[in-house]
Amino acid sequence: MKKRLLSAILSLCMLLTMAPTVAFAAEDAEAGTASVPELENPATEGTSGGIDWKVEGGTLTITPSNSPENGYTSGQMVENYGTLTKNASEDAAYIAALTAAGYTPGSNGHFYYPNTETWVSDSPWKFLSEQITKVVVMDGVTNIAARAFRLPNVTEVSIPASVASIGNLVFESCVKLMTVNWTGDWSSHAPMAFNGFSRCSSLGNGYELTDWMPACFYVNADSDSIEGTQFTVDFDKLNGRLQDGTTYPRAMFRSVPKITSATLTSQLNVDYIFEYSGIQSVTIADDQTSIAIAAFRGCKGLTSVTIPASVNTIHMRAFADSGLKNITFSGSTSPTFDLVAFENVKLDSVTLNENMSVTEAVKIIGELAREGAITDSTTITPAKFANFNAENVVVDGAEGEAINRQDYPLVKNLTINGAYTSAVMAFGNSVWGKETLKTLTIHAPGEDVTINGKAFMRTPLKSVKIEAKKLTFTDDAAFLNTMKLSHIDLTGVDEIVLGAKGTRTFAIGEYNNGSLPAPTRYVYFKDADAYTAMNSQFGGNTGTYYLVTNGGTVVEEQDGFNAVVKGGYTAEWHKKADFSDTAVETPEAGKVYYAKWTKSASVALTSNPAADADGKVSATYTPSGAVTLSVQDPGADWLYVWMKDGKRITETESSLTLCAPSDSGNYSVKVVAGGSSTDVWMSNAVNVTITKADVTNTAKENVHHTFGTTYDVSNLFGIDPNAGEATYALVENPDENAGAATLEGNILTITKAGTIKVSLTTAETDNYNAGSAVTATLIVDKAAPTIDITADQTSLTGSGTVKLTVTPNGVPTEGKIEVTCDNGITVTKNTDGTFSAALPNETKTYTFTASYDGDANHEKASDTCVVSVTYKGSSHHSSSSSSSSASNTVSASTASNGKVALDKSTAKKGDTVTVTVTPDVGYQLDKLTVTDVKGKTVDVTKKSDGKYTFTMPDSKVTITPTFSKIEDTKPSKNGFDDVTSSDWFADAVKYVADKGLMNGTDDNQFSPNASTTRGMLMTVLARYAGEDTTGGATWYEKGMDWAKAKGVSDGTNPNADITREQLVTMMYRYAGSPKADGKLDSFSDAASVSTYAADAMQWAVANGIVNGSNGKLNPQNNATRAEVAAILMRFCEMSK
DSSP: OHHHHHHHHHHHHHHHHHSOHHHHHHHHHHHOOOOOHHHHSOOSEEEETTEEEEEETTEEEEEEOSSOOTTOOTTOOOSBOOBOBOOSGGGHHHHHHHHHTTOEEOGGGBEEOTTSSOBOBOOTTGGGGGGOOEEEEOTTOOEEOBTTTOOTTOOEEEEETTOOEEOTTTTTTOTTOOEEEEESOOTTOOOEEOOSOTTOTTTTTTOBHHHHSOTTEEBOTTSOOOTTOOOBOOHHHHHTTBOTTOOOOTTTTTTOTTOOEEEEOTTTOSTTTTTTSOOOEEEEOTTOOEEOTTTTTTOTTOOEEEEOTTOOEEOTTSSTTSOOOEEEEOSSSOOEEOTTTTTTOOOSEEEOOTTOOHHHHHHHHHHHHHTTOSOTTOEEESGGGTTOOSSEEEEEGGGGGGOSTTTSTTOSEEEEESSEEOOTTSSOSOOTTTOOOOEEEEEEEEEEEEEOTTTTTTOOOOEEEEEEEEEEEOSSOTTTTOTTOOEEEEEEEEEEEEOTTOSOTTOOSTTTTTSSOOOOEEEEESSHHHHHHHTTSOTTOTTEEEEEOTTOEEOTTOOGGGGEEOTTEEEEEESSTTOOSOOBSSOOTTOEEEEEEEEOSEEOEEEESOOOTTSEEEEEOOTTOSEEEEESSOOTTEEEEEEETTEEOSOOSSEEEEOSGGGOEEEEEEEEETTOSSOEEEEOOEEEEEEOBOOOOEEOOSEEEETTSOEEGGGGEEOOTTOOOEEEEEEOOOSTTBOEEEEETTEEEEEEOEEEEEEEEEOOOSSBOOEEEEEEEEEEEOBOOEEEEEESOSEEESSEEEEEEEEEESOOTTOOEEEEETTSOOEEEOTTSOEEEEEOSSSEEEEEEEEEOOBTTBOOEEEEEEEEEEOOSOTTOOOTTOOOTTOEEEEEOOOTTEEEEESOSEEOTTOEEEEEEEEOTTEEEEEEEEEETTSOEEOOEEEETTEEEEEOOSSOEEEEEEEEEOOSSOOOSOOOTTOOTTSTTHHHHHHHHHTTSOOOSSSSOOOTTSBOBHHHHHHHHHHHTTOOOOOSSSTTHHHHHHHHHTTSOOOOOTTSBOBHHHHHHHHHHHTTOOOOOOOOTTSTTGGGSOGGGHHHHHHHHHTTSOOOBTTBOOTTSBOBHHHHHHHHHHHHHHHO
16 A cells, blocks of 8 residues: 555656746645645554554554643543545645545545555554454543544454543444454443444344443434344343333344344434344334335335334335345324335335225235336235226225325226215316326216316316206306316216306316317217216317217227217117208217117127127126126116026026036027017127136155155146046156156155156046046155164273174165174174174274175175274283284383283284374473384384384394373363274364363263264363353353354254254354355255254365264264264364
């Protein structure tokens, strides 16, 4: 950094020297060019306020000053170092130098360290900041200034208990800070505000916040946030640190990924509180009346929330950009939504209060739809709101004046059912471009409808249809200047009443000022009286057609004469109401026309889908309806007689829905006008054919199953729920790895492991075809038996016979188990199923192997145990490997405080002799000397702790050990009678015993094959962490409490045996849950690792902590004390 700064300054100086002398002098004289000595050669030590500071070797040390500046006492830092800001014109050279050196200028003239988001504070050490990786504040310093240590590379800080206050933003954006050491005695410290660690994104991993900070810290609304840190938070604890009557500061937990749940109370309901955090679930307290600005913005893990009835305002961006999918509103009224409260949210479901009114429901739905949170796929419950959306609204006319633009801001299609009295300005006087209302339907036959004032004036309506006993307009402008209105259907109105001023109900002109052209309009009336009542209300309607239907009905999709129909009749249109003129084929704008109806010879029977020219229609079975037959333009009082294949059927409606193949046939209908014997029509015939539908069955491939149990083959298929009876069959498999089985129904009895193929067919039903055959593949894996071999004695002194017990698990009864020994020892099977072996009197280790070779259905299995023999008797004994007459004697001199064992008592020249040395407890080998017959020293090589070798010379040798006492160390418990130096776990037992991590089960026994409990491992890890585990109600209580506090374990079942995967998981958590890069696919039982332990097991394999046995991890097996010792040793060595 220093080189980069110097380079920048030199470049700047070169540019300045190239400028004209006069110009430079003038600039210097006018503004005073800023000097940059602190950039070129920043001081590495100094005094600031009442402290001395020094940067050396990457460490910034702050100490109380013996010569404080005026106004400061020793140990008192300045109050605020502020943010380095350079904006004034006289700072031009300084700004240029900073920029050239890589400092990034921000808003308000602030600067960031190069390639970071850390602002530069105006501290004395600001230009040494990139060198500083550690800050040590010494005892006696009484406060830490605001913004003092904005250091981009600092990783560790020490703060003494002499500090009485910490300013705001002290370590803000120190993204590499991981360790804070609270030095001295903080236990009796006076209360102080918590500040200083906002945006320290590496801080807090593995810590709960209140456990991490000293007990003297409190939080209030002026505290710094812990934004971006890695802490977890126990709110029950942290609320106890909150000053009475205060709230948490804004954005206190912003971007904290490990906070996953909270209850939103008054203390937490502040702006930005959990923005972009790891929140996955939240409960909003019942006394909260609002949800703060951006409180849960960007919380991608938050998928569901319930808004209680108490909440009346949801503020801006409260849930914007979150992962919210499901929302429930508990109250009966809609809260107020600020702008973009749910921006970029797509909801799967919205649940509303059953007792909520339609008006309130539509407010919520409309607001959510306006922001795009409700889509076509969003489910709205309860059912009465299921079809509601903001654009299509159906509402009871009893809502009256509540049906308005404010309550239905996005409505396009409005249907009002029942008697209705509008608000004076319900949707009227709209602002063009912002209104959405397109269609209005008022359905109130037999009831009164009153439209007040200017209820729909200037709306963008295109269609109006009103049905009412009496329709009253109280003012003269209900639909004035509705410039897009082209379809007005008043045929359902029995009586029309106009107010005293009624002249402009549908008029065009005034207030329009010609800005929009008059639309082409079609107005339909029930009869001549209705037209007469309304004909004065269409001023300015130059393009309007007036049609009196005389009993006809209006088809909305049509216009003009073609829109008016009457079932069984055809119309002629006349300009005169008495039809005394000639019928008109084409209407003219501005004219009124009257319909004259003549009875038709027949009625039309239509179908959906449409029939062909021959009257035939084909479809496939559909439960909801394959074909619908309908009488075209049915009359209100018509009666229907349906015929199928010439026979009457029971249906009596104007339409008939057909679903199944059994419904196929030739259909027609006879229509009779109610109460008439002459108005009778016959329809055309439609021939309907409905075929059976297909089913889709699917088959799975390469499904695995282990030999030894039957299998339900229905699990291999996805069977269409509409399919008929299923039939399964074995499919011939020519592959060489094919398995074998018998199949009865859906139960497969497996006789040979391998690949088995099964087919499925389903029978046809009344409505569905038979399912085509599909074939699934089942891979039957060989069973994996296990064998356990144990010896009644694991060590002998002198010759003797050992008895070996073999316990098989999963080996078939016909399976043969053999036991062999690696040193040519004969093993004999006893009549009781055990095995025996006679071992000679010579020092040697014997490995016994029990093995099963497997078969077509079972994997191989084996296990070993070790028995050691120590020679007893005359030194003239010869080992079985030394038979030459040229052999010489190998002897060991007697020594105090230890033992020596030899693998042979005689040896020939060039033979390798192994010496095993075992010091007594509290002693260690000081020297091991081997001399030949002439007293010449023979070279000795150390192979491991306790094992040494040398090459035999051409003479006898004498081995002399010397032992010395271990001074000032705790005696290790590795001299256990049941742990020999040849045991694979011997070094591990010694290691954990020497470290004090594990003790023996008594003074002389380690019990390596005994199981380990969960409480034992918690205690072991606590000891490794330096915790005192003595005391407590039980021997494991202290360790268990520590494990729970550190998140190593939940503390449950301390007396239960620990499995291998539980063991690894606790270590993984102790290590901080690092990234897991290991692969488990090389282990045949990787699939048996539990989900919670998968990352831990991958980490353990990657770091050599767990190696497996015979290609298996055995994650569910209980961990023996020997295995725990070995894994602990590897873990401890890895952690160094």
